[in-house]
Amino acid sequence: MDVTRLVAQDARRAAQVLGETRGAALAGERPKVAPRPVIRESWDRTVRGGVDPDHDFRADVLGLDEVERRRQTSRLRHILPVLQEGLLPFADSGQHIVIVADAEGRALWREGSPSGLRRADGQGLGIGGDFREEVVGTNGVGTALVARRPLQVVSAEHVVRTLQSWACTGAPITDPRDGRLLGAVDVSGPLESHHPATLALVGSVAKLAEARLRDLHLSSLERLRAVAAPVLARIGGRAAAVDTDGWTAAVTGMPYTTRLALPKALSPGRRRLPHLGTCQVEPLPGGWLIRTGAEWPAGDDTTRIVLDLAHPRRSTVTASGAVGSWTHELSPRHAELLYLLALHPTGRTAAALAADMFGDPARTVTVRAEMSRVRRYMGAFLEHRPYRFTEGTEVDLLLPDDPLDLLPHSLAPGVVRSRGGALHR
Template identity: 65%
Template sequence: MDVTQLAAVDSARAARVLSEVRSARLSGRPAPVAPRRVIEQSWERMLRNGVDPDHDVRADPLSREEVRRRREASALRHVLPVLREGLLAVADVAHHIMVVADEEGRVLWREGSAPVLRKADGLGLELGADWREDVVGTNGVGTPVVVRRPVQVFASEHFVRSQAGWTCAGAPLTDPRNGRLIGVVDVSGPLETMHPATLAWVHSVARLAEARLREMHLESLERLRAVAAPVLARLGGRALVVDADGWTAAVSGTGYLRRVTPPKSPAPGPVWVPGLGRCAVEPLAGGWLLRAAGDESAARGAARVVLDLRQARRWSVEVSGGAGSWTRELSPRHAELLYLLTVHRTGRTASALAGDLFGDPARTVTVRAEMSRVRRYLGAFLEHRPYRFADDTEVEVLLPDDPRGVLPHSTAPAVRGLRTSPALP
């Protein structure tokens, strides 16, 4: 009988068999049954990478602030309602927990049965924990990241001995826009509470979550199409509007192209598009305008950026240029960054911005990641090395009448200082 089937009728016996299989494999002796292929391949990776099967190694968990930042930046947050609806009700009754990790195997959400959550704490399966396969061994979070398909890991199929009383089933989640892995959803619990059908259940819910992402992508294309229609009508000539991943929202003067290679850099520049040839690039809210060279001037034209920080909890940037005008709401972090760049028109390095935001000039990785996101929609108007608004861009910032009300959420040292002695651009 297959061990996974045996676990459904006799979990204790299945655990003993799996323990014997693991011990035999690690000692080089013949095993009573062959390990499943996906497990055997994972064990081989662990042995090559020098993972110790008898010692529990845990990397430092992420800070609360970093967990929060990753949650806000991850597409996973959009599908949490689907995952919760599909998994949590059954998981809680069956003494399971749901774990959602990002593409690096870092645990960002963890919900379900309270007693099982406490047991998970003992295994190090906590918020911010690193559950990559090459860190903690074969498991239902890290192994699906490696093999890019659903995996169930029973008891001693876990490579590290301390996890032998645990069973988990995880499925990868991919972004339908570009096929990139965005994370893993996993259901975990003690061996005796699990069933072989758990994997199919988790996989099905993961597919529902991906379907929700596809719906959201179509909705975003509809919004971009509404922005693009008046722009294309005014400009004429051969052009198309695509989102950040190259999916076409609207075309003018040419045949429909389902998708093109998106610009490789947030900064505008010529790209080659089949059917259009060499095209100039301009940013639009949520995408890019690609205009065939030679039809009409594709120059950006006079550019004006207005940063509106007057409200307490809602901030925006309005852009006017050759492609018309558009407005985008800003996240709290992006509002902080753009405000600082309006103050420092000569530019700020990543290190200087890290000091401004966190009081720690070493936190450049976070700054660069956020500035990369900002430049996706303001790439035509921002320079880097150092980060600054382009010289030919007119910039205006609208602030509250009382400077103490500037970005009231912000704890950034530089913003706190500007509240008491604002340096207006």
């Protein structure tokens, strides 16, 4: 039976047929019309997981702080414009909503028609909600994450009765760097407004989003290559610059390979890596410099950080280590954070940094999100709990001659105090 076509032709009849199929299957009987294999497999998983098909559900909802933390650390945030441009016009034209969930099935973003959003709110389908199969049964988000392919769940194919007025179309989104599941996008609406072409639309937009992630990855490799080129030119022997997932940006003295196998937790220093043997690992913005077969004299692992805030319109951080140095231009916010950390060598908690940045110690979510971005290129030199520069790292501050020129854009209380304190010395 072509479920989607039957729904488009006669939604009432489709709901009746699917309801009879669901009832027989859950009762352990042989239904007159067999469910689609992907739906039957989902029903089996749902029942084994203990979901009650005939009772309403209200999954635990994430708090706003946790939702924001997940948003800031998820690569899905990079593809929201693609998903919105591709799906919101369709959602707004009917009573549909668009849900973007992470790999754990948690809804992190939700948009759509006002009527669709009100209807979803009435059934607990809001931001932070849990759409895993083991929680809400067969659905467009949770089942797409398990099946790892685009699919539709219509009417009584939802094993939980309260969801059977919905038609849901979901597609998984994977990271092109390593095939890791990032989450899923879903378009849901009333059963009577279902259209068979929705599956092709959602699947195509998910592929466009993955293509955008691929483009972003290639751009990040280009940036890493630009930073690594002068470093590689100064050193002898065999070396490679790779991103944090091992994708190669540049090599010298050795054959080019697309990707190097790296351990899950790589840190600077002498390391033994698969297929390379003993290597010296040094951090680069967005990756690592890996030098193979090199002998380093004892005591040559000292790293020096120079935070240059001497110019009102341009701030940089430079890291110098055993195999060379690199420089990264800082955004105004990151310049503020690194300056505040340099002022407090023993470290600052997230609450203390929030007070320094915003005058409000409660704004820890924003601080943690920004520090997560800083750690993408400074991770080897920063500790957390509390946030501080790593032990043994020498930090030099280059400040302007006129204290009023210190980060003149900044309204952060910690920076403002420094400007005033310098004036009165």
